[in-house]
Amino acid sequence: MIKIDKDSDALLIVDLQNDFCPGGALGVPEGDSIIPVINALIPYFSKIYATQDWHPGNHISFVPQGGIWPPHCVADTPGAELHPGLQAGRAIRIRKGTDPKKEAYSGFQGTNLVEMLRNTGVKRLIVSGLATDYCVKATAIDAVNAGFHVVVLSDTVRGVNVNSDDSLKAFDDMRRAGVEIAESGISFEIS
Numbered sequence: 001m002i003k004i005d006k007d008s009d010a011l012l013i014v015d016l017q018n019d020f021c022p023g024g025a026l027g028v029p030e031g032d033s034i035i036p037v038i039n040a041l042i043p044y045f046s047k048i049y050a051t052q053d054w055h056p057g058n059h060i061s062f063v064p065q066g067g068i069w070p071p072h073c074v075a076d077t078p079g080a081e082l083h084p085g086l087q088a089g090r091a092i093r094i095r096k097g098t099d100p101k102k103e104a105y106s107g108f109q110g111t112n113l114v115e116m117l118r119n120t121g122v123k124r125l126i127v128s129g130l131a132t133d134y135c136v137k138a139t140a141i142d143a144v145n146a147g148f149h150v151v152v153l154s155d156t157v158r159g160v161n162v163n164s165d166d167s168l169k170a171f172d173d174m175r176r177a178g179v180e181i182a183e184s185g186i187s188f189e190i191s
Contacts, residue, residue: 002126002151002182003191010047010122012143013038014107014129014136014157016086017052019079021130025072026160028131034156035085038128041156042087044188047120050088051107051129051139054080054095061103073097092116105138114146124149127179128156133166141177151180 019025021032042048053073061067073080075098082088094111097104104110117125125148127140136157143150152174159167171181 001187001189003189004044004126005124005191006046008121008123009045010049010117010120010125011038011041011045012107012125012127012129012139013048013050013082013086013088013091014127014139015051015053015073015131016083016088016129017073017079018081018083019053019072021083025070025079028158028160031130031158032083032085034128034130034158035083037153037156039085039087041126041128041153041188044190045126047122048088048091049094049107049113049116050082050086050091051094051096051111051113051135052080052082053097053104053135055097056100058100059097060101061097065100105135106142107135107139108142108146109138117148122148124151127152130158132157132159133162133170134160137170137174140174140179144178149180150178151182153182155183 020028054075057074061069062071094113125143140150
């Protein structure tokens with residue numbers, strides 16, 4: 001059981017955007033399957049943050065600019081919007097990857113997320129979203145490095161898995177960095 005402290009805990013939803021869900025420009029297999037689980041968590045939290053890739057059309061990560069990814073999550077397009085099934089209307093949006101010349105897998109890169117969290121008294125982040133082996137991993141590790149206690153819920157993330165074991169390796173990398181991985185089926189209680 002995880003006890004949620006409404007004052008010091010926050011839910012961080014990483015990049016649960018249309019382009020990262022099945023049918024999107026860079027769809028994560030079963031990426032939308034985590035939405036009901038995350039929606040069930042939302043009522044437990046008074047502080048909710050949602051990161052979004054928000055790329056210019058000429059972003060360095062895109063294949064036409066020599067990157068490894070197809071164009072995705074281009075600012076102000078439907079693909080960049082949060083999935084419509086996600087009930088995160090009250091979430092504070094954190095847009096990343098806005099500089100065409102810089103990669104930004106982590107929600108902390110080029111954003112003021114650390115300051116926002118500290119200014120609202122957040123001490124622990126419960127992390128969910130896409131993709132386990134890229135943006136979730138980078139965000140969770142950066143959060144630990146910034147001094148937050150971080151819990152990634154394994155049933156609220158999905159990976160790209162370019163190699164079949166990439167998500168498993170990402171979980172190992174996160175554990176080594178000090179991220180707590182909670183197994184699926186955990187129950188919540190508000191304290």
